[in-house]
Amino acid sequence: MEHVNIALLGMGRIGKIHFKNITQRFPRASVVAVADPQLDEAQFASQYGQGARFFRNPEEAIGHPQVNAVLICTPTSSHADLVEKAATAGKAIFCEKPLDLSLERTAALVDRTGETGVKLMLGFNRRFDPDFMQARQSVAAGKIGEVHIVKITSRDPGLPPIDYIKNSGGLFMDMAIHDFDMARYISGKKVVEVYAKGLVRHDPAVADAGDIDTALTTLVFEDGTCAVIDNSRKAVYGYDQRLEVFGSNGMIQVENNQHHRNIISDAAGIHHALPLDFFMDRYEKSYLKEIELFIDALLHNKEMPVSGSDGLQATLIATAAKLSMQKGEPVKLAGIEAGILESI
Numbered sequence: 001m002e003h004v005n006i007a008l009l010g011m012g013r014i015g016k017i018h019f020k021n022i023t024q025r026f027p028r029a030s031v032v033a034v035a036d037p038q039l040d041e042a043q044f045a046s047q048y049g050q051g052a053r054f055f056r057n058p059e060e061a062i063g064h065p066q067v068n069a070v071l072i073c074t075p076t077s078s079h080a081d082l083v084e085k086a087a088t089a090g091k092a093i094f095c096e097k098p099l100d101l102s103l104e105r106t107a108a109l110v111d112r113t114g115e116t117g118v119k120l121m122l123g124f125n126r127r128f129d130p131d132f133m134q135a136r137q138s139v140a141a142g143k144i145g146e147v148h149i150v151k152i153t154s155r156d157p158g159l160p161p162i163d164y165i166k167n168s169g170g171l172f173m174d175m176a177i178h179d180f181d182m183a184r185y186i187s188g189k190k191v192v193e194v195y196a197k198g199l200v201r202h203d204p205a206v207a208d209a210g211d212i213d214t215a216l217t218t219l220v221f222e223d224g225t226c227a228v229i230d231n232s233r234k235a236v237y238g239y240d241q242r243l244e245v246f247g248s249n250g251m252i253q254v255e256n257n258q259h260h261r262n263i264i265s266d267a268a269g270i271h272h273a274l275p276l277d278f279f280m281d282r283y284e285k286s287y288l289k290e291i292e293l294f295i296d297a298l299l300h301n302k303e304m305p306v307s308g309s310d311g312l313q314a315t316l317i318a319t320a321a322k323l324s325m326q327k328g329e330p331v332k333l334a335g336i337e338a339g340i341l342e343s344i
């Protein structure tokens with residue numbers, strides 16, 4: 001491919017980030033079509049200029065003859081149909097997480113993209129955060145020896161609207177799925193068992209919506225070592241994103257990125273700034289890097305850095321976590337995987 005001509009579907013929180021990055025940063029890629037049913041042509045042009053054709057219907061954007069890649073940034077419930085349509089049209093796909101809330105449909109989508117031969121990348125952007133990438137490189141280079149324990153803390157700064165929670169697929173599928181992917185990425189190991197506990201501590205409306213706002217999940221890797229992940233939808237001090245990898249020869253810690261690095265000491269204590277507010281700021285560089293790598297893989301016919309199968313594994317873990325929470329016992333992934341293979 002000489003130039004990547006993108007149809008961007010969904011101009012919400014994440015779609016706007018990708019639109020800005022692609023239009024400002026990558027000379028060998030352009031957004032040639034955009035679709036969003038909540039905008040019209042005049043609104044789009046006044047906010048984003050005349051560079052891309054605007055459609056309300058995503059199928060028309062996918063079918064635009066110049067388009068050779070589709071970025072799916074729409075609500076999760078629409079991902080699967082749009083992936084199917086883009087794959088059938090033979091266009092490369094970047095899809096935000098998760099591919100779908102149903103494990104069976106996710107597995108079928110990965111198969112379908114395989115059959116059509118289109119390239120598919122999942123938006124697990126945290127892999128491309130400079131600090132997490134550095135940590136992975138250090139683990140892979142053996143700098144801390146054999147990995148024994150991975151600890152991930154991932155807490156949002158505030159509860160999302162209850163309507164969002166109702167359609168999100170739940171904390172494990174919507175939020176912790178990034179951490180499940182991170183545990184696999186950072187350790188380089190396969191997860192075989194999940195044990196999760198979830199509860200509601202912030203707002204009873206979350207329970208009424210059928211979800212949880214607080215969770216602790218243990219993942220068991222194939223060699224018996226573990227990752228421990230804690231999640232909360234609301235940390236009063238801001239977006240809390242930390243990682244620790246402990247090994248036979250040492251430890252790697254990734255701390256929060258703060259608004260500034262000044263440390264003020266006075267009679268009341270020693271103070272530093274709060275963490276960056278939320279994902280748009282904290283993961284700014286990772287969004288840029290993931291799109292750079294997507295474009296690079298298309299221009300140079302390389303493997304995608306996060307595959308459909310990575311998406312399926314994270315969805316499998318999220319499904320197992322929910323089941324484990326409901327049953328109150330550890331769940332082995334092999335049993336669930338066997339069930340999906342029978343269903344497709």
Ligand SMILES: NC(=O)c1ccc[n+]([C@@H]2O[C@H](COP(=O)([O-])OP(=O)(O)OC[C@H]3O[C@@H](n4cnc5c(N)ncnc54)[C@H](O)[C@@H]3O)[C@@H](O)[C@H]2O)c1
Nearest residue numbers: 010011012013014035036037038058073074075076096097
């Ligand atoms: N990787 C990350 O860090 C990250 C962060 C936020 C959201 N996400 C994922 O991105 C997706 C979108 O989340 P968001 O927070 O940007 O949502 P959002 O609600 O802010 O935006 C979604 C946009 O898609 C539009 N839309 C709805 N249906 C559409 C369709 N069929 N075709 C085209 N446009 C359509 C809506 O009008 C809206 O503008 C979700 O799947 C979410 O899980 C990922």
